[in-house]
Amino acid sequence: SEKMQRRRSSKTPKQPLQVLQKNQTDLSAWRKEGKTDSAKSVWNHQSPKDQKNDNEQDSLEQALSFFEKGKSIQDRVSLKKSSALQKHLAAVETVALQSGLPPEGFDVLLNVALSGKLADTVNTRILKSLVPASVIPEDAVVSAVSWLCVGKCSGNVQLLFLRWLITVFDFIDRKEQLHALYGFFFSFLQDEKMCPYVCHVLYLLTRKESVKPFRVRRLLDLQVKMGMQSHLQALLSLYKLFCPELVTINLPKKAKTYFKNAEGPWKAAINAIKRRKQENSPVSQALFLGTAPPQSRKRKWNSQLIIYASSVDRNNLEEDRQNNCGDLCSQSLPLERLQTFSQLLHNIHRLEFPSRMGSVLTNPLLLHYMNCVKDESIYLRLYYWMGQVLQEECTWCVAGNSEYEEEFKDFLETVYKTECFLQEGFSSCEEFLYKTLPLWDGFCCRSQILRLVSWIPLSSFSEMKSNLYDPLSQLFLTSSLYFKCSVLESLRELLQNWLNWHMVYLDSESDSQGHSSNTTLSGLVDAVAELIHFVGGISTVALQLEDNATFLLYFILNFYETVCDVYLKYNLPLLIMPPAGVFYPALLSMDSVNLNQLCYIMYRYRTNLVAAKQNELSKKKILQFKFSSRTYQEYNQYIIAMVGCLWTSSVFQKDIHPQGLRMDDELLKKTTVQEFKTSFNIVYHPAMMGYAVLFLQQAWPDDTTLNFSLIKGKTWNWYLEYLYAEGLKGLKLFIESSISRVSQAS
Amino acid sequence: LVGSDEGLQQKLAEAILREEKSFKISIHLATSLPLPSERDQLRPRIDLIVFVIDVKNKYSLKNVEASLAHVDASFFLGKVCFLVTGVGRVNYCSVEMNAIWKLGEVYSSPVLFCELELEGIRVATAQRLLRMLRICAGHVPGVSALTFASLMRNYADD
Numbered sequence: 006s007e008k009m010q011r012r013r014s015s016k017t018p019k020q021p022l023q024v025l026q027k028n029q030t031d032l033s034a035w036r037k038e039g040k041t042d043s044a045k046s047v048w049n050h051q052s053p054k055d056q057k058n059d060n061e062q063d064s065l066e067q068a069l070s071f072f073e074k075g076k077s078i079q080d081r082v083s084l085k086k087s088s089a090l091q092k093h094l095a096a097v098e099t100v101a102l103q104s105g106l107p108p109e110g111f112d113v114l115l116n117v118a119l120s121g122k123l124a125d126t127v128n129t130r131i132l133k134s135l136v137p138a139s140v141i142p143e144d145a146v147v148s149a150v151s152w153l154c155v156g157k158c159s160g161n162v163q164l165l166f167l168r169w170l171i172t173v174f175d176f177i178d179r180k181e182q183l184h185a186l187y188g189f190f191f192s193f194l195q196d197e198k199m200c201p202y203v204c205h206v207l208y209l210l211t212r213k214e215s216v217k218p219f220r221v222r223r224l225l226d227l228q229v230k231m232g233m234q235s236h237l238q239a240l241l242s243l244y245k246l247f248c249p250e251l252v253t254i255n256l257p258k259k260a261k262t263y264f265k266n267a268e269g270p271w272k273a274a275i276n277a278i279k280r281r282k283q284e285n286s287p288v289s290q291a292l293f294l295g296t297a298p299p300q301s302r303k304r305k306w307n308s309q310l311i312i313y314a315s316s317v318d319r320n321n322l323e324e325d326r327q328n329n330c331g332d333l334c335s336q337s338l339p340l341e342r343l344q345t346f347s348q349l350l351h352n353i354h355r356l357e358f359p360s361r362m363g364s365v366l367t368n369p370l371l372l373h374y375m376n377c378v379k380d381e382s383i384y385l386r387l388y389y390w391m392g393q394v395l396q397e398e399c400t401w402c403v404a405g406n407s408e409y410e411e412e413f414k415d416f417l418e419t420v421y422k423t424e425c426f427l428q429e430g431f432s433s434c435e436e437f438l439y440k441t442l443p444l445w446d447g448f449c450c451r452s453q454i455l456r457l458v459s460w461i462p463l464s465s466f467s468e469m470k471s472n473l474y475d476p477l478s479q480l481f482l483t484s485s486l487y488f489k490c491s492v493l494e495s496l497r498e499l500l501q502n503w504l505n506w507h508m509v510y511l512d513s514e515s516d517s518q519g520h521s522s523n524t525t526l527s528g529l530v531d532a533v534a535e536l537i538h539f540v541g542g543i544s545t546v547a548l549q550l551e552d553n554a555t556f557l558l559y560f561i562l563n564f565y566e567t568v569c570d571v572y573l574k575y576n577l578p579l580l581i582m583p584p585a586g587v588f589y590p591a592l593l594s595m596d597s598v599n600l601n602q603l604c605y606i607m608y609r610y611r612t613n614l615v616a617a618k619q620n621e622l623s624k625k626k627i628l629q630f631k632f633s634s635r636t637y638q639e640y641n642q643y644i645i646a647m648v649g650c651l652w653t654s655s656v657f658q659k660d661i662h663p664q665g666l667r668m669d670d671e672l673l674k675k676t677t678v679q680e681f682k683t684s685f686n687i688v689y690h691p692a693m694m695g696y697a698v699l700f701l702q703q704a705w706p707d708d709t710t711l712n713f714s715l716i717k718g719k720t721w722n723w724y725l726e727y728l729y730a731e732g733l734k735g736l737k738l739f740i741e742s743s744i745s746r747v748s749q750a751s
Numbered sequence: 752l753v754g755s756d757e758g759l760q761q762k763l764a765e766a767i768l769r770e771e772k773s774f775k776i777s778i779h780l781a782t783s784l785p786l787p788s789e790r791d792q793l794r795p796r797i798d799l800i801v802f803v804i805d806v807k808n809k810y811s812l813k814n815v816e817a818s819l820a821h822v823d824a825s826f827f828l829g830k831v832c833f834l835v836t837g838v839g840r841v842n843y844c845s846v847e848m849n850a851i852w853k854l855g856e857v858y859s860s861p862v863l864f865c866e867l868e869l870e871g872i873r874v875a876t877a878q879r880l881l882r883m884l885r886i887c888a889g890h891v892p893g894v895s896a897l898t899f900a901s902l903m904r905n906y907a908d909d
Contacts, residue, residue, distance in 0.1 A: 401839060401866055444838045444864045448875035479861060479903055483879040546902060549893045550886075 065100045068093035069110055072117045094127065098134045105138030105278050108178075111145035119149050119166060121157035128162045132169055136274045140178040146170070147182050154189060160198060165269075167202035172271045174209050187215050194227060204236035211240070213247045220244070221251050239389075246381050346370065366423050376427055391420070392433035401449045402441060410449060417453035421460070429506070430460030442476040447484050455491050459498035463506065465528070466535040474539050481543055486554060489547050493560040496540050497567055503533060504567075504575040530579050537568055537581045545586030555596040561587055562602040569609040573616055580613055580632055582639045585664035592650055593666075597692045597733065605735030607647060608742050610640055644743060652744055654685045687736075688716050688724070700727050753781050753818055754803025755811040759836065759867045763803075766877035774890065776881075784818035798888040799830050801880060803867075804851065806837035812850065819858065829896030830887050831860040834876070839866035861903035 071093045097114065100106060106114070117123065118131040153163060177183065187210055193203045207215075221244055228237050238256060245252035365371045365387065375383055396402075400410045424430050434457055445454065461473065481492050507529055544561040551557050565587070571577050582588075583606075591603040617632050642662040649656030650666075657668040673681045688697045701711055704720065716724050729737045752760045757780070764778045777795060779786070786794070800822065805811040815833075822831065835851055855862040865876040887896040 401869075401872065446838075446865045446872045446875050447879070448872050479863070482899065482903055483863070483882050485878065485882075546894070550882075550891060 061096070061100050061103065064093075064096040065106075065110070068096040069113050073113045090123075090127065094130060098130065101134035101136045102274055102277075104281075105136045105275070106134070107138055108140050108142050111135065111137075111141050112148065115145050115149040115166075116152065118162065119152035119158045121159070121162075125159050125162060128158060129165060132162065132165045133270050135169055135173070136271055136278065137173055137176045138278070139176075141173060141176045143177055143179040143182055146177055147186065150183075150186055150189060153193075160196075164198060164202060167199060167206060168269050169271060171202060171205050171209070172269055173275075174206075180210070184210060184212065184215075187211075191220060191223070194223065197231070200227070200231070201234070201236045204240050208239055208243060211243055211247070216244045216248045216251060218251055225254070242385065246385055346373075366419050369426075372423065372426050388431065388433045391431055392436065395433065395437040396440075399437075399441060401446060402444060414450050414453050417450055417457060421453065421456045424457070424460045428509075430457075430462050430502075432462075435461050439472040442473065442480075445476070445480065447480045447488060451488070452491065455495040456498075458495045459502055461499060463503045463529065463532050466532060469532065469535065478539075478543055482546065482550070486551050486557060489551070490557055490560040493540065493544070493557075493564055496536070497560075497564045500533065500536055500564070500567055503529075503536070504571065504577065507577060508575060530577060533571070533577065534579060534581060540564055541581075541584040541587060545584055548586060548590050553590045553594065555594065555599060558587075558591055558594060558596075558599045559602070562591060562599060562606060565606050566602065566609075569606045569613065572613045578617075578632075580610070580617070580636055582610065582636070582643065585662060588643055588646075589664070589666070592647060593691075595691050597696070600690070600692045601733045601735040603647075603735070604733075604739035607643065608735065608738040611644075611742055614640060647739075648744060650685060651687045651690065652740075654681075654683050656685060657681075683714075687728070688713050693728070696728055696731060697724070700724050703727075752778060752801050752803060753784060753815065754805070754834075755782055755808065755814045756803065756805055756836075757782060759805075760803060763867055763873060763877060766873050767881060770874075770877055770881055772881060774885070774888070776884065783814055785821040797826075797830070799832065799880075799884050800826055801832050801834050803834045803836060806835055806848075806851075808837075812854075816854070827858055827860060829860075829898070829900035831858060832880075832883060833858075833860060833862045834880075835862060835864050836867040838864050839869065855904070859900065859904060861900060 071089065097106070097110075114131050114135060118128040121128075123131075149166065152158065153166065156163075158166075187207070190203055190206055190210065193199050194207075196203075221241075224237060224241055224244070228234070228241070231237070241252055241254070242256050245256060365375065365383075394416070398409065398413050398416065400413050420431065420434055424434070438454070438457060438461065442454075458473070458477075477492060481489055484492075540561075544564075547557060548554075548561070561583075565583050568581060568583075571579050571581075583591075588603070591599050594600055594603075614632065614637065642660075642665070646656055646660045646662055646665055649659045653659075656666050657673055658670075660666045678684055687693045697713060697716065698711060700723075701708070701713070701715065704723070705715070725737075725740070752764060754760050760780050764780060767778060768776070779794075779797075802815045802818065803811070804815050833851070833855055851862060863876070863879065866872050867876065883899070885891055886894055886899045889895070
């Protein structure tokens with residue numbers, strides 16, 4: 006209606022930040038695409054047939070006018086006595102819950118609620134209905150804070166206002182004036198009841214320039230008076246990050262949750278409205294996302310982040326560009342002005358991160374920045390935000406979230422992709438996994454969780470055991486074949502990440518994210534060894550449970566493909582053979598894929614051992630690490646079994662491994678195999694017999710009796726060539742390296 | 752299945768029976784132990800006892816603790832398991848998690864967590880229990896119930 010148009014005129018429409026769904030590394034795509042007058046207020050998109058909504062808008066207008074004219078409200082009038090008050094209050098509440106209040110409404114309502122003119126019950130109801138539909142004008146908040154300073158309203162109302170401010174912080178369109186009010190907020194710290202909430206607000210507002218010595222002293226004094234409260238700790242930690250020289254006391258590096266949830270009705274209402282909007286108007290959805298395709302699902306957390314990102318008034322943006330003061334200003338550069346990579350490079354020293362760190366996750370430029378600049382404060386802020394989101398949105402720990410599983414999955418995916426981009430894990434993610442893995446059912450968000458497991462940073466065995474290995478093995482042992490394979494894949498990537506980390510970080514002194522710099526080489530070797538032993542153990546059991554399934558064996562051997570080359574590829578003095586419970590099922594596998602993998606792995610073990618031996622012999626000084634003779638012995642035992650099994654048909658006689666295939670002749674005779682002394686090699690091996698048959702058919706197409714004994718001498722060589730041509734490269738490498746051929750007469 | 756919430760037990764049992772399996776299975780639901788002695792002879796061999804504890808209900812834990820006293824010692828060699836439901840309301844749980852961990856330790860039996868009110872998780876839990884049952888009934892060569900339980904409780908590599 007017209008009245009609403011008039012109210013709206015003072016604010017110019019905001020441009021949404023366009024977040025692309027593509028991979029972070031595609032920088033060229035991350036540019037703003039022209040200005041579209043797209044971010045119209047929600048009101049424009051109501052379908053004309055919504056008469057009910059129009060009526061509600063009218064009644065809201067009337068209510069706002071009523072509240073604006075202070076004279077018509079008598080001091081402290083009680084709700085019961087004024088029916089007009091009741092009516093208007095109800096109108097406000099209805100609209101608020103239905104679709105949120107327009108930006109124009111906040112000024113009026115905040116003034117009324119905080120001026121203390123009305124009874125507390127009315128003020129509380131007003132505050133509780135301050136649900137934003139789009140944005141909240143900064144001016145309204147500023148005048149509300151001024152009312153707070155005057156102290157006309159009751160203590161409870163003040164607390165409620167602070168809680169509201171914390172919850173809707175990201176909806177406030179600009180924050181410059183709020184930053185200017187930092188001192189006023191700071192002065193509220195002395196009120197004991199308000200202190201926790203004020204700390205939270207300050208935490209959101211603090212920038213480097215806010216950290217002043219007198220404020221640090223004040224916080225320390227408060228700490229002495231009230232004891233070490235977690236909210237004070239939070240603020241002090243943040244101060245310490247910005248200005249470590251001003252805060253010299255020792256603070257614990259990571260605390261669980263600094264701020265308890267400022268629970269309130271607003272969050273639920275905001276989410277409900279968003280969902281309703283999603284269902285009703287896909288058009289506005291596209292507008293918020295920019296040029297997103299209509300079928301893309303709007304993400305709860307992501308859509309919030311899009312709104313949050315625009316913390317700069319567009320008007321100022323235009324002026325600044327015209328005045329060309331962007332680069333010369335000593336102020337920090339808000340992220341919306343960042344459009345190109347070269348801009349990032351020019352302004353890298355004065356980037357201002359958004360108040361809500363989550364928008365960093367999908368922003369490739371900011372991720373590059375995070376990667377290059379080791380700024381602890383960014384990590385800390387991201388840590389708190391992510392920890393909170395993970396805890397609150399977890400779909401199996403909070404049953405009410407189960408309908409939003411898709412969104413949570415998407416969020417976990419994004420976190421994983423960011424971790425891949427940064428090539429390291431987030432500590433908040435790690436803590437989340439440790440907390441939820443014991444409670445996890447193995448079903449919700451399975452692939453996302455397992456992928457996140459692969460980015461867990463390395464720590465001591467006792468920690469890994471209780472935090473990861475124990476809960477994971479419980480799930481592993483009772484789960485399906487596919488889950489087992491996924492876990493093995495995830496553990497292989499975990500191993501690889503640890504090894505890569507070793508290659509990159511261990512040489513340089515610096516460490517990121519406060520990983521324990523006490524990790525010496527031997528600590529790393531121990532941790533890696535324990536992981537490999539763990540996987541060896543569960544693989545053995547898994548093979549028994551799944552009856553040596555080929556699919557499972559494939560993943561297990563894949564893991565050992567990484568293990569066998571640890572010495573040569575990753576420069577770690579470690580060589581661990583697979584346990585017998587893995588080796589023998591692979592050797593006797595019915596599938597040539599597994600056998601081929603095993604051959605390749607044994608070939609690589611040999612290469613590593615030979616290289617190690619050479620290094621040992623050539624170096625004058627005694628190496629700190631030397632592969633024990635037991636390792637060589639284990640290898641030799643396996644090799645004897647393999648050669649016996651594949652080549653010389655002598656595995657049952659020669660295998661000396663304690664868990665091996667040694668069998669007496671008497672027992673072998675009972676199998677009624679005619680010539681058992683020559684009948685167990687790559688011709689007769691169950692995995693290879695298929696090839697032997699095909700070979701015979703090609704070599705002697707007319708001969709229908711399959712006479713395997715024909716394969717000897719020269720034919721044997723042809724047979725080998727045939728196998729290699731069929732793709733059994735592992736077999737080829739193994740035979741050529743481990744078996745020295747004595748030329749036989751055919 | 753022994754537990755105080757009959758509705759949930761029923762749903763879980765149905766989920767188990769709906770699963771594809773190659774063996775015959777019968778599920779006995781009880782709210783507490785001991786089972787009435789009149790039908791002792793007709794009862795088939797019991798391969799696995801699952802004690803269902805609802806994290807929101809202090810009584811369910813007490814009920815289980817009381818019932819445990821009536822279980823023959825031989826069952827604790829891998830044929831007992833604790834199923835804790837209500838994880839989805841972790842903020843409202845009135846039962847101490849520590850008490851549950853302790854229970855698992857004292858009786859050397861695995862503790863599984865789930866949220867039986869959610870269908871997807873219920874089905875997944877049913878599958879997990881079935882796999883355990885297969886082992887406890889001796890259908891998996893080379894893996895006994897005792898081996899399995901000790902692996903579940905404390906994964907030690909040797």
